[in-house]
Amino acid sequence: MSEDVSGTKIPVGPQHPSLKEPANFTLTVDGEVITGADLKLSYNHRGIEQAALSKTYLENIYLLERICGICSHAHTSSFVTGVEDLLDLDVPRRANYIRTLIGELERIHSHMLWLGVAGHEIGFDTLWQYAWRDREIVLDLLEEITGNRIHYSINTIGGVRQDLTDEQRETVLAKMDELEERIDFYLETVPNEETVRMRCEDVGTVSTELAREYCAAGPVGRASGLPVDVRRDAPYAAYDEMDFDVITDTAGDLLARTTVRIREVAESISIIRQAAKGIPDGDLKATPQPMQALLAQIPEGDVVSRYEAPRGELIHYLRSDGTDTPERIHIRVPTLANWPTVVEALRGSYIADTPIVVAGIDPCISCTSRIGVETDGTHAGENSFNLDELREYGIEWYDDRADGGSATGEPGTDRGDRP
């Protein structure tokens, strides 16, 4: 995605104060204007997809929950929905309502976190502090319902692990009133604050055509006028029983992404109210069978499950060989779908806009880190390796690095070029 243009090259990352996780942008700048951007990802490969293959489906719920600290419920929901599809289980309505409720609370927590980060990136720290203070409302609720603020561990195969008591329902409804007041305040002030407008209006614009061409997902696509939302397009959990709007905007700039997210929070509040008020009585799990018995019944086959994570469409692909461990798990996170729009949006904008343009897609960088290893011996391109070649390349690379470092007597000081 790079262009050969002359000019000063500014490295942004892999360590940079505006990036919470490692990624690297090499910006070619002419004065203050960016003429080219080059993106390098995958500094922090965690090998979760591989690790998942050595664990049972049950253990994998907890492993996959730890892919992300912000959309943890998204990953488990998507995964267990896939396994339930394989097993052909009918999840009770009550469990689906609880999943929906937790999912929407998580969306609010993610969007408020983003609003704070966005405020910080445009140098508006007061917005950051306010947004994160109000985010505590949902974090407290999540802790009260599930016992945890971040990794709720409420999903299990065939249902949920904890019930929602009447008392908790009351608290949720009361807190939603409180939160709604705050959201009205943000909806009123943020898009109308003059300096916020100056920094966000017509910045990092992604047109509808570009968003469609690059398959932008979630709020990024919706802010560019693409009405994509898995909750509406392929309802899961209890969304087919909920009444809600898919929030879109046509401007496609950062201001649109900000307002779309704030309005989505308002929409989430409405869904949470519906779920808390209309939650039906019933079981929490699809079957009283013990988990080991369930896992023993998993048939051969593969399944794709989709989930509308706060950042966009999340896809889990599962392939089962009939044992209690999966044969393959592949995860497509929404950030991966949104990266190309960032590179396009950066070109032609100011250096000063880099942090907010990058943060505008709400990137989850480590989640997108992937390494492909060929096992069948065919070569797909010069950067593709089979396992032996990769091993050899690794040994060579570390040898080179040790040679470079030995000149100063400190192995490892020369960081060299990454593989």
Add this chain to the structure above:
Amino acid sequence: MDLATGILYLLVFPGFAFLFTYALAAEYLDRKLYARVQNRVGPPPLQPLADFLKLLAKESAVPENATARIYKAAPLTGLAGVLTAMLYIPVWSETAAMSFEGDLVVVLFLLSLPSFSLFFGGWYSGNVFSQVGTTRTITQLFGYEIPFFLAAFAPAVAAGTLELSSIVAFVGSNPLHMLVFAPAFVIGLLSLQAKLERIPFDAPEAESELATGALAEYSGRKLALFRLTKDVELVVGAALLSALFLGGPYPVGSIEGVAGAALGIAVFLAKTIAIVAVLSILRGVLARLRIEQVLNVFYRWLVPIGLLQIGIVLAVGLYAEGLL
């Protein structure tokens, strides 16, 4: 003035000891108020001092590709500039510690020194982020200096002198002029905010994009000195605005003796703290502008208003003398 008084002015009051204490106190107030605006608790009163001492104790590294001599000298020149400027600004009475005809120009020059020291220090530190930051520092300097000078000259034109002490005396005896200077005061506040590179005019150091720009490579006592310079500049800038537009020690400027001096200092503290508070709140309620937006604000809005202000001052002067 004998040598003892000179040294007293220079080292104790209103010089180094007073400025050091007051600057750290102002930083505390600034941070505390900023934190309260953001619904945070904020630092304890001695935090700025603790930060300063901690930085003094840290290693102060010089990067390999820095031009060492300039890199090391930069923090000192800026601090020396702002400390000297304070001697010409009236604090306890209408007369400053030192004064001569034209000292306003010297004060304005000395107050620009920190920006230049930041530029030289950052540029010669050999860091890409610093170089982009220093380019912005200089760009911004061209933006705010002209409106700031125009604003500062409005009272000077009204008083018919370039001596700060006489300007303070003039405003003290014609307090209604403070209303005439209101636009210039606003320009002065905004320019000072830009001079100090604070939100919304902190594009040169923009921590989320340039990692503090010119200061990116600085560490230890050199960084401590730069930060102290910013604090002292805040206080001296506030003192200058208070002297030019709020009449300095007015309404107690004419009281003689120790009581008068004590009252004068109290008024000085009240006025400068008020100015610092306004600047802190400004920092709390706005987002950072891009550098070209900063220039837009200063060239499109503040320069014309500054010119208009000079015109108003001239018209008021002619009217007062019965010529209009």
